[in-house]
Amino acid sequence: MKVIVCVKQVPDTNEVKIDPVKGTLIREGVPSILNPDDANALEGALALKDKYDDVNVTVLTMGPPQAEDMLRECLAMGADDAIHLSGREFAGGDTWATSNAIAAAINKMGDYDIIFAGRQAIDGDTAQVGPQIAERLGISQVTYVQNFEIDGNELKIQRQLEDGYEVINAKTPILLTAIKELGEPRYMTVKGIYDSFREKEIKVWGFDHLGIENDQVGLKASPTRVHKSFVPQPKGQGVMLEGSVQEMTEKLVVALKQKHLI
Amino acid sequence: MPIVKDLSSYKNVWVFAEQRQGKIMPVSIELLGEGRKLATETGSELCAILLGYNTEDMAKELIAYGADKVYVADNALLENFTTDAYTKVISDAIYEVKPEIVLMGATHIGRDLAPRVAARVDTGLTADCTQLEIDPEDKKILQTRPAFGGNIMATIVCQGHRPQMSTVRPGVMSKAEMDESRKGEVIALDIKLAKEDVRTEVVEIVKEAKELVSLTDADVIVAGGKGLGKAEGFELLKQLADKMGGVVGASRATVDEGWIDHSHQVGQTGTTVKPTIYIACGISGAIQHIAGMQSSDIIIAINKNASAPIFDVADYGIVGDLYEVVPKLMEALDKGEDLVNALKTA
Numbered sequence: 001m002k003v004i005v006c007v008k009q010v011p012d013t014n015e016v017k018i019d020p021v022k023g024t025l026i027r028e029g030v031p032s033i034l035n036p037d038d039a040n041a042l043e044g045a046l047a048l049k050d051k052y053d054d055v056n057v058t059v060l061t062m063g064p065p066q067a068e069d070m071l072r073e074c075l076a077m078g079a080d081d082a083i084h085l086s087g088r089e090f091a092g093g094d095t096w097a098t099s100n101a102i103a104a105a106i107n108k109m110g111d112y113d114i115i116f117a118g119r120q121a122i123d124g125d126t127a128q129v130g131p132q133i134a135e136r137l138g139i140s141q142v143t144y145v146q147n148f149e150i151d152g153n154e155l156k157i158q159r160q161l162e163d164g165y166e167v168i169n170a171k172t173p174i175l176l177t178a179i180k181e182l183g184e185p186r187y188m189t190v191k192g193i194y195d196s197f198r199e200k201e202i203k204v205w206g207f208d209h210l211g212i213e214n215d216q217v218g219l220k221a222s223p224t225r226v227h228k229s230f231v232p233q234p235k236g237q238g239v240m241l242e243g244s245v246q247e248m249t250e251k252l253v254v255a256l257k258q259k260h261l262i
Numbered sequence: 263m264p265i266v267k268d269l270s271s272y273k274n275v276w277v278f279a280e281q282r283q284g285k286i287m288p289v290s291i292e293l294l295g296e297g298r299k300l301a302t303e304t305g306s307e308l309c310a311i312l313l314g315y316n317t318e319d320m321a322k323e324l325i326a327y328g329a330d331k332v333y334v335a336d337n338a339l340l341e342n343f344t345t346d347a348y349t350k351v352i353s354d355a356i357y358e359v360k361p362e363i364v365l366m367g368a369t370h371i372g373r374d375l376a377p378r379v380a381a382r383v384d385t386g387l388t389a390d391c392t393q394l395e396i397d398p399e400d401k402k403i404l405q406t407r408p409a410f411g412g413n414i415m416a417t418i419v420c421q422g423h424r425p426q427m428s429t430v431r432p433g434v435m436s437k438a439e440m441d442e443s444r445k446g447e448v449i450a451l452d453i454k455l456a457k458e459d460v461r462t463e464v465v466e467i468v469k470e471a472k473e474l475v476s477l478t479d480a481d482v483i484v485a486g487g488k489g490l491g492k493a494e495g496f497e498l499l500k501q502l503a504d505k506m507g508g509v510v511g512a513s514r515a516t517v518d519e520g521w522i523d524h525s526h527q528v529g530q531t532g533t534t535v536k537p538t539i540y541i542a543c544g545i546s547g548a549i550q551h552i553a554g555m556q557s558s559d560i561i562i563a564i565n566k567n568a569s570a571p572i573f574d575v576a577d578y579g580i581v582g583d584l585y586e587v588v589p590k591l592m593e594a595l596d597k598g599e600d601l602v603n604a605l606k607t608a
Contacts, residue, residue, distance in 0.1 A: 013411030014548070095377065096386060123410055125530070126389035128377035131345070135381035140461040141345055143374040161370050162533075163525065164470035166342075170462040223386030223423040227404060229416040238561070238577040240568075245587055248580045249594040250601050252562065255578065257602045261538055261560060262506065262595070 003045045003057045004109065005079065006102060006117040006133065007038040009070040013122045034070045037118025039185035041178035045116050046078045046186065048150070056080050058109070062090055062101055068202060075196035076188035082202040083109070089207040092219030095124075099132030101217040104210040106137060113153070115175040119144055127177070134175035142168055146181035272424040275301045276361040278352070279312040279324055279332075280371055282343075283467070286320055288437070288478065289367030293430060294327045295438035296394060297365055300403065303396040306362065307331060311451075313351055315341035325446035327438040333359070335451045342464040343371045345378055350459055353382045355451050361425045363403055365394075368429040376429045386420035387427040392434045402426070412530050412553030433478050433534040434557070470525070477526065481538045482508025485528055485555070486516060489544020489565060489584060493521035499543060502588050505595055511535065511555075513545050529554035543584045547572025564588070 015030045034042075042059065049055040059074040061067050062085035071082040085105050093101065106112065115134070120127035127143070134141035146165060147158040153172045158165045160179055188196075207214065215221055239255075241248040256262045277293040279286055294310065301308040310329040312321055314336065321332045335351045356364065356379070364379075366372040368390045380387035388405040395404045397419075403426045406417045420426040477483065484503040486496055496510060503510050511533075512526040528535055530550040540558035545551060547563070547570055555561070556575055563576035564584045573579045580587055594601065 011410070013413065014550070016410055016413050094386065095389075096381065096384075099381065124389075125407075125409055125411070126377075126387075127373045128380070128387060128389055131374060131377040132381040135349075135378050141374070141378070142462060143345075144370050159370075161467070164468045166464050166468070167466040168462050169465055223384075224388060224418050224420050227417040227419045229409075229414050232408070232412070232415050238573070238575075238579060240573070240579040240581070245580075245582050245590045246594075248582065249587060249591040250597075252578055252580065252591065253594040253598050254601050254605055256539070256560070257598055259560075262598065 001048070001052065001055045001114070002112045003048060003055055004106060004112050004115045005038070005042045005045045005057060005059045005074070006115065006130070007042065007059050007061050007070065007074060008035045008118070008121045009033070009061065009063050009067040010035045010121050010123045032066065032070070034073055035118050035121045037120060037122075037178055037180070039118075040180055040182045041116035041118050041176075042074055042077060042079065043183035043185045044145070044148075044176070044178050045114070047183055048114075049078065058083060060102065060105060060109075061085065062098065062105075071202050072193075072196045073188060075200045075202075076192035077186055078192060081200070084202050084204045086204055087207040089214055089218050092222070093217055094222035094224045095126055095128035095132055096223050097217050097219070097221040099129045099136060100212075100221065101210065102129070103133045103136035104212045104216070105205060106133070108205075108210060113172040115139075115173070117175065117177050119177045119179050130175060130177040137173075137175070139173045139175055140170055141175045141177070142170060143177040144179050145176045146179055148176065269422070269424055272360045272362040274306045274361050275304070275308050275363045276333075276365065276425070277308070277310045277329070278364065278366040278372065278375070279310045279320065280367055280369060281312065281314045281317075281320055282371075284314065284316065284320065286323055287367060287369065289369060289372075289430070289432035290324075291327050291437045292432065292435040293365045293367060294324070294329060296430065296435040297363075298328050298438060300363060300394060300396060301330075304362070304401055309333060309361065311335075311352060311355060313340045313348055321448045325444055325448075326440050326442050328441075328444065329446050331447045331449055333449050333451050335453050337453050337455065339455055339457065339460060340453075342467070343375070344460050344462050344464060345374055346460045346462065347455055348375050349378045349382060350455055351451065351453060352379050354454060356383050356425060358452075364425045364427045366427070366429045368431045372429050376427060380427050383425070385423040385425060385427055386418075387429070388418040388420070389429050390431045391428045392431055394428065394430070403428070408530070408553055412549045431534050433536060476509045477511060477528070477533050477535060480509045480535070482506040482541075483511040483528070483535055483537045483539070483555075483558075484508055484541045484543065485511030485513065485545060486522075486543050487513035487545030487551075488515040488519075489546070490516065490521070491544075493519075495544070495585075496522055498585070498588050502541070502592055505592055506539070508537070508539070511540075513548075513551050542572050542576070543588060545572055546570045547575065
């Protein structure tokens with residue numbers, strides 16, 4: 001069984017802070033990480049590999065040269081192969097253009113049974129690229145996958161909803177997007193790290209590799225543009241209550257009563 | 263590159279009316295409220311598109327909430343959401359009728375469906391918008407959304423492609439008012455859908471958490487964070503919530519610890535809420551959490567650490583141990599009227 005996992009290197013947004021004076025985003029020293037949902041997606045793929053002998057897992061990313069570090073991490077966790085789409089033609093793409101490039105790379109790879117992606121990346125937060133890849137490839141999709149079983153080419157999938165989940169029957173080829181519940185990502189092993197550098201190869205594919213027109217990817221292929229961006233305004237200063245715990249709570253209740261909120 | 267279309271032939275604002283088990287989802291009513299504003303500003307009609315089975319009552323409801331037209335696809339194959347069937351029917355309708363703006367709720371269904379439709383009809387899509395406006399100059403829709411975990415707001419425009427599509431975060435826009443006397447037109451869509459077109463089959467829908475609906479609808483939310491120190495802390499918060507007629511919310515950290523179910527989670531990856539009163543107990547106030555509750559009318563923060571960022575968004579702040587403050591607060595609530603009267607006579 002051929003499994004492809006689409007992964008993205010992202011800044012750890014938990015570490016991104018706002019400069020309180022300039023009101024700009026501070027990204028210096030912010031580590032780049034494997035997007036958390038993608039780590040769950042990779043775990044879903046690796047769990048299949050644990051269970052069945054014939055599973056081959058390829059990780060695929062599009063990004064700048066430093067994304068190689070993340071691919072090594074994926075290989076050290078247990079992926080078999082890695083493909084790195086890299087080139088300035090891809091830069092600045094929105095989800096339309098990004099999914100187009102990735103789908104072209106998957107078409108180039110050829111055969112596959114399951115494509116995994118994360119539900120969303122923590123930098124863009126759009127949750128669009130997975131479904132758009134599936135659409136371009138003309139295959140079915142199930143998003144928010146929290147659990148699945150596979151029997152031959154038939155899958156039984158639990159898809160998370162806000163108030164529960166639904167059980168879905170589907171067939172390969174299919175694209176699944178993973179959420180945290182799909183599986184806690186495993187750690188890299190020392191041997192895995194060693195092998196990721198010595199035994200395994202990262203294939204780097206440039207734009208020319210894909211055999212598509214260059215108006216199909218990157219900024220110029222993107223229907224959407226960022227019109228402006230800004231830092232959200234903090235709210236005006238509230239009231240810090242003072243005194244003993246009893247005094248503070250009583251002042252609070254009085255204030256809420258006077259505003260007729262309680 | 264996607265084909266640039268003749269923009270002038272695209273008209274009207276469409277709202278995808280998401281229904282589950284025959285009930286319109288609250289976010290769709292919010293979108294009708296917002297969509298009415300956009301339709302007025304662009305001088306166009308507000309339309310709903312409704313897919314389901316036995317949809318007659320729902321179509322009437324959408325008109326009562328302000329839809330001028332309801333495009334209806336009524337078919338047994340559309341009873342439950344499937345990506346394939348819904349994408350096909352909606353894309354066909356977009357090709358045929360050519361709406362200018364299409365809004366969908368950023369629910370687990372909307373976030374599955376919208377990118378698929380946008381890719382098929384070759385247009386741009388902005389995810390999880392929290393603010394929509396019409397550019398007074400060229401009438402394009404300005405779509406504002408949080409990115410980088412809520413650290414930055416980006417305003418996105420869709421240039422030469424139509425429709426302009428957005429998913430909108432539930433709980434952010436104001437609901438449309440219901441008026442049963444409103445008139446509207448119900449238009450049946452021609453459905454070109456065969457059973458073989460639908461490659462996934464929903465065999466069961468399991469409801470797990472009952473609290474979620476009440477989290478978005480609640481007037482009062484008492485939320486706990488890592489500062490609770492233990493799962494049992496939520497029992498104390500539940501007592502306070504019960505006293506105030508509210509429900510319990512939680513930060514991501516407590517959900518990750520397994521102290522409480524994900525359905526209680528407020529924030530970027532949880533539920534967005536805007537209750538009248540939000541009480542944050544032992545929540546430091548990471549931007550990801552604040553993104554999900556900052557439009558609450560009144561925010562009360564209880565935290566040991568006076569420099570916790572939650573105090574930056576709080577209307578009232580109490581520095582102290584929540585295990586002391588919350589019980590005292592419940593006592594003070596019991597004495598509520600007396601406290602106010604005492605103040606008057608003093």
